[in-house]
Amino acid sequence: MEVAVITEADLRKFLPKAKAALVAAVAGNWHEAEAAGITSPRRIRQFLSNIATETGGLTSIVESLTYTSAQRIYDVFKGPATNRRFKSVAECQSYVRNAKALAIKVYGGRMGNAPAPSTDGWDFRGGGMLQTTGREGYRNMGFEGNPGALQSNPKLAFLAAVREWKKRGCNELADRNDTEGVRKAINGGTNGLSDVRTYLARAVTVWPDNAKPAGVPGAITNPVVIREAQVMLKALGYTEVGGVDGVIGTMTRGAILAFRAENGLPLTPTLDDEFMRALKVAQPRQIAKERVLASVSVVAEKVPEVKANMLSKILSATTAAVSSFFAAIVGIFDQFDDARGYIDPLKGFAAGLPGWLWLVLLTLLALSIFMISRNGEKKGVEAFQSGERR
Template sequence: MGVLANQVVAKFAPNAKPGYVAAFADPAGLLAAAGITTPLRLAHFMAQALHETGALTILVESGRYSAKNLGAMWDSGNWHRYFPDRAACVAMADQCAIDGGIALFSLVYGNRMGNGPRETQDGWRYRGRGVLQTTGRDAYARFGARCHVDFEGHPDLVVDAAHALKPALLEWSAKHLNAAADNNDIETVTLGINGGLIGMAQRRVWFARIWPFIIGAAPLEHSTEWKVQSALVAAGYHLGLPDGVVGPATRLAILAYRAAKGLAPSPQVTPDLVHALGV
């Protein structure tokens, strides 16, 4: 494999935390030992890692939720079981401003993933950390036992440069995500990491940016498809984040734009569309 993980980090995560930079230098060959030895596997792993960590700038999950953030969590259905109504969820923002999220995480992560009830503050202690945001006391204990590192007793070791890749790669392997990557199945990869499809659009964009770099192709931003999507977004057509893939949302935006401009109806990227958009 030509391009290495540390080259992806240098290209796409210029503000990465030093510990992550050191970890992805991978002197022990942990990525290869986990079977991440092909361009496709590396692209999928790095796309998930960069998404989960905000381009390797996030070591530990932040609990400083604003009222807007908490409202979004309620609206997405994530925290309905923990609050009687939306107003109670949003009101937690005042407490987050005081304690940084201790009460919030103790509540929403309590009594699950091996965590004790809220009064133990396990939900706070074992909140998301590291390359793939290891979460929950069970995961810290399980990965610690496999790595012979006391992650349960010392959770911050999950983001130590010497260990940061270890729990992430164990999770990757346990979910058989090399096979999903081989099939270029980003939804299965995301389900394995996230348990759902939260942030799917952003994960697709990370992959679409990283993949050409790894295989030595032109950058995503040079593709006609990406330029068309960007022009449509700029024109007020909300198709999501440009990713260079003409999917259902992009096709609907193209049809709407064509109708507004009096162009022949077609969901495809064609020369008349490119010309009209000034791409």
């Protein structure tokens, strides 16, 4: 089996916001992953996509448990209907921005942790790159006596993730491209599955299968069939496909990879008979609730143009307010002889027009920019919430 090389450059391409220390820990200790059999592109993609999901894109190796809304706490930790940790959203209110208390509540008395008032739930909260959780899990990884090491040391966090992966038989699941099976083995359920699939679609562009796309047996290149696939992808909710032009360009490749990732197909950016069969029986795409309800600030972190429009909107609104203020001041002062001596030199640059008029024009221009930016921000947020913008 050919072994793929994992470099820091590739990891940064995969996870642009990853912290340097965590990237270095993965790349610098990748030989340990190879020793655990994580060598094929498919295994690598599954492994790194789950790590990305658990660490917020390689930005943290310890679970924060700081939530800003009771609804979010309820959605994440309510548990199965037969054993609710929280029976209502109202019960979650006291745990908003109260991470330690929340950890003790949801993890206490489980996974080898002693119940409250013991702090086990907090001490043994998620740690490492695959978020080992609970005293029992820490014990199995050898960190029961020093949980802080798993939560703060990047190298140890990565090595523990490798051991977890191998121990749970994830290589075999990855070989079958069983994304949901891998997720259940790692997480115990399907929480975070949509994030894993999103990362997988990105990972295949960095670590593709050994065969080049153009050389995939049975690849469909007929423009008529490609247009048919583009139409069906759009109808199913894969609106990032772009135009219906019979050409597999960058946007269409992204839609193909997203469909493959979400339907358990091999991750190659091509069309083939298997893909077309799956496409014809597929159900409309389900957009995750957290994406549909995403706030402007959340979207701005994921969609650069929304952030740009948001900043432009703020700047233009400020400009409009300042201009309006000075327009009023100049318009009033212009009526007094004593003030004209200060204003007249500036008005010479305006070809005889009153200074207040120029400020009004500037205000109107700023307001126009504000309206355009606000509309762009709104469209960007709507595209993210609907799944059009990944």
